[in-house]
Amino acid sequence: MLLHVCCAPDATVAVERLRMAKIEPVLFFYNPNIEPEEEFDRRLQAVVKLSQLCNLKLIALEKGKEEWHKSVADFLNLGERSKRCEECIRHRLIVTAQFASDMGYGVFATTLTTSPKKDAKLINSIGAELEKQFKISYMPSDFKKKDGFLRSVQLSRELGLYRQNYCGCLRSLQEREEKNALRARQR
Numbered sequence: 311m312l313l314h315v316c317c318a319p320d321a322t323v324a325v326e327r328l329r330m331a332k333i334e335p336v337l338f339f340y341n342p343n344i345e346p347e348e349e350f351d352r353r354l355q356a357v358v359k360l361s362q363l364c365n366l367k368l369i370a371l372e373k374g375k376e377e378w379h380k381s382v383a384d385f386l387n388l389g390e391r392s393k394r395c396e397e398c399i400r401h402r403l404i405v406t407a408q409f410a411s412d413m414g415y416g417v418f419a420t421t422l423t424t425s426p427k428k429d430a431k432l433i434n435s436i437g438a439e440l441e442k443q444f445k446i447s448y449m450p451s452d453f454k455k456k457d458g459f460l461r462s463v464q465l466s467r468e469l470g471l472y473r474q475n476y477c478g479c480l481r482s483l484q485e486r487e488e489k490n491a492l493r494a495r496q497r
C-alpha cells in the first residue's frame with residue numbers, strides 16, 4: 311500500500327490501525343500546499359522522524375508547487391472546507407494515485423481523514439473516482455473515527471512529533487491569524 315501522508319501527527323493513528331490490520335504501508339509525502347518553505351521542511355522532518363521510529367519506507371516528492379497553485383487558483387478566497395480545499399485534496403490524491411499506479415502498488419490510501427476538519431466522505435469519493443481513472447484500488451478510511459484524532463494527539467506527544475497549528479497553505483495561515491486577532495479583540 312502507498313499511504314499518502316499529509317502530516318506526521320495524522321499518520322500516527324493511520325499507521326497504527328493499518329498495522330493492526332497487518333498492512334505495512336509505504337509512506338508517501340506529497341504536499342505542495344504547505345507554505346512557507348520553513349514550515350514545509352518542519353513537517354517533512356516530522357514525517358522522516360515518524361518513518362524512522364516506525365521503521366517504514368518513506369518517499370517524499372518535493373515538487374508540484376506550480377501545479378498545486380493552478381489547481382486552487384480560482385478558489386483562493388474561499389474559506390477552509392470549500393472548493394479550494396476540495397481541489398487541493400484532489401490534486402494531492404491525483405499525484406498519489408498516478409505514482410502508485412506507475413510504481414505498481416496494489417492500493418493507495420490517505421491520512422487526510424484523521425483530521426476532524428476534513429470531510430472523509432468527500433475524500434473517499436475523490437479516491438473512488440481516481441480508482442477508476444488510474445486503475446488502482448483505493449482504500450476508503452475515516453481514521454478520526456473511534457477517537458482516532460485523540461489517539462493521534464496522544465501518539466504524536468509520546469513520539470515527540472511536531473504538530474502544526476494551521477492546515478497548510480498561506481491562506482489557511484492568514485485565516486488562522488485573522489481568527490486569533492478577532493478572538494483577542496473580543497476578550
Ligand code: SF4
Binds near residue numbers: 391477481
Ligand atoms: S486550507 Fe488546507 S486543505 Fe484547504 S487549500 Fe489550504 S492547505 Fe489545502
